[in-house]
Amino acid sequence: MIPLRDNIPARTTPFVNYWLMAICGLIFLLQSADTDGRLTLQFGMIPLRISEPDKPVIIESHEKLQTPFGWQEVVAHTEVPASPIPVWLTPFTCIFLHGSLMHLLGNMWFLYIFGDNVEDRLGHSGYLLFYVGCGLAASLAHYFFESHSPLPTIGASGAIAGVMGAYLFLYPHANVVALVPIIFLLQMMVIPAPIFLGLWFLMQLLQGSFSIGATEATGVAWWAHIGGFAAGFLIAWLLGKSGRTQPRVVVVRPGTDRRFDQIRFPWD
Numbered sequence: 001m002i003p004l005r006d007n008i009p010a011r012t013t014p015f016v017n018y019w020l021m022a023i024c025g026l027i028f029l030l031q032s033a034d035t036d037g038r039l040t041l042q043f044g045m046i047p048l049r050i051s052e053p054d055k056p057v058i059i060e061s062h063e064k065l066q067t068p069f070g071w072q073e074v075v076a077h078t079e080v081p082a083s084p085i086p087v088w089l090t091p092f093t094c095i096f097l098h099g100s101l102m103h104l105l106g107n108m109w110f111l112y113i114f115g116d117n118v119e120d121r122l123g124h125s126g127y128l129l130f131y132v133g134c135g136l137a138a139s140l141a142h143y144f145f146e147s148h149s150p151l152p153t154i155g156a157s158g159a160i161a162g163v164m165g166a167y168l169f170l171y172p173h174a175n176v177v178a179l180v181p182i183i184f185l186l187q188m189m190v191i192p193a194p195i196f197l198g199l200w201f202l203m204q205l206l207q208g209s210f211s212i213g214a215t216e217a218t219g220v221a222w223w224a225h226i227g228g229f230a231a232g233f234l235i236a237w238l239l240g241k242s243g244r245t246q247p248r249v250v251v252v253r254p255g256t257d258r259r260f261d262q263i264r265f266p267w268d
Helices: 015-033 038-043 047-051 087-096 101-122 124-145 157-170 193-210 222-241
Strands: 002-006 058-067 070-079 175-182 185-192
Touching (some): 015 038, 015 101, 038 087, 047 087, 087 124, 101 157, 124 157, 124 222, 157 193, 185 193
Antiparallel strands (some): 002 175, 175 185
8 A cells, every 4th residue: 555645734844754865865866876785785784783793794606697608696705895884873873874775765765754743742853763763662673683793784664653553653543545445456545544554564574474583585674664663552552641742733624524533542
């Protein structure tokens, strides 16, 4: 499902959200100019480099080459360059790196849809701390399940998953307009936010359960998504219960079925 917009207006300009998107975009431009990928290898989080800091990290790559005797598989071993920063900082720096333009655009679009409303409830400085905290929680969740992986972990998706988790707590009665694939067609549908976010989280949980120990094959840090989402929901719950969030924006939708609005959620 591809979210297009939600129905909750923000009362304040989400300056922090815009700055986070701009920073990720600028860093991606630097990555694009870095043809040998040193930025990713130096500032991405490599779990093995944290687990065994004194051991050189070797990445094994496989490539098929055509020779006069047919196709042959060539195995190459590349030593990861040392990071110019302490390795314990890479769980933070990795959340601002992306692997491709589509990776960047997909993450920034989800951040654009859900981040402004969360920033509206947490305040600018609170939202910045929240975003960084969720990103670190996502990195640690991935590290817990893949502590011996030599592959660099990059991407803001774990932090953005935290934003989505907070949105679920803060706006349980919101609606999301999304493109939903039905057979071979994309259908625009209005989906209650808990259903949209719940299905998204369930998909991450299923994929994460099936891919434990196989992240190198899938290329996706599912447990970073799961950890970030859970951390975001928990932080929002703690802040909400302690009265440290701004009042909720209430939207009346005339002419629509309001039965969903009357559902009481355990955290509502």
